[in-house]
Amino acid sequence: MSELGLKSVGEDVRISNLAVISRPELVSMGSHIAIDMWTYISTQMEMGDYIHIAPGVTILGGAPALLKMGNFTNIGSGGRIVCATDDFEQGLISPVVPVKYRTIINETIVFEDFATLGVNCSVLPGVTLREGTIVGANSVVTRDTKPWMIYAGCPAKPIKPRNKERALAAAKELGYGK
Numbered sequence: 001m002s003e004l005g006l007k008s009v010g011e012d013v014r015i016s017n018l019a020v021i022s023r024p025e026l027v028s029m030g031s032h033i034a035i036d037m038w039t040y041i042s043t044q045m046e047m048g049d050y051i052h053i054a055p056g057v058t059i060l061g062g063a064p065a066l067l068k069m070g071n072f073t074n075i076g077s078g079g080r081i082v083c084a085t086d087d088f089e090q091g092l093i094s095p096v097v098p099v100k101y102r103t104i105i106n107e108t109i110v111f112e113d114f115a116t117l118g119v120n121c122s123v124l125p126g127v128t129l130r131e132g133t134i135v136g137a138n139s140v141v142t143r144d145t146k147p148w149m150i151y152a153g154c155p156a157k158p159i160k161p162r163n164k165e166r167a168l169a170a171a172k173e174l175g176y177g178k
Helices: 165-173
Strands: 013-015 027-029 033-035 044-047 051-053 058-060 066-069 080-082 084-091 102-106 109-111 149-153 156-161
Touching: none
Parallel strands: 013 033, 027 044, 033 051, 044 066, 058 080, 066 109
Antiparallel strands: 084 102, 149 156
């Protein structure tokens, strides 16, 4: 357990003192991570290495929810990661209403290695951003993506493939082997 109360933490981890991790005992962090100011995290998290979470990111869902972030992943400023939410079609809606009166959608969100969200993107429960996915600014991701593809829009749609060779070569130089 780290001095911050985290479940585990690697080397070179920088967390702004203006960031809030409401359940640090449920968060595991690798190495070379930066979490910027005004970030709010209320879920379980499993983080690899070389991760940046920019200012103003919100990761929601409560203690039962989970976000998994692979190596070389990023969330741009204003990102909204919704790992768990009320089902708006049935039951009462609000985290202050007892669970027995609500219907909750709680599905893990996964960022595979090299996946990145642009500024002001949202990701809904159960989505997997496949390896190398890039999501353009102001997009909403409602479904799993395809590897090494650039997405944009609301809902996000594939725009064009991404060249993976340079990213993989740079990662290899940093000790990440694939």
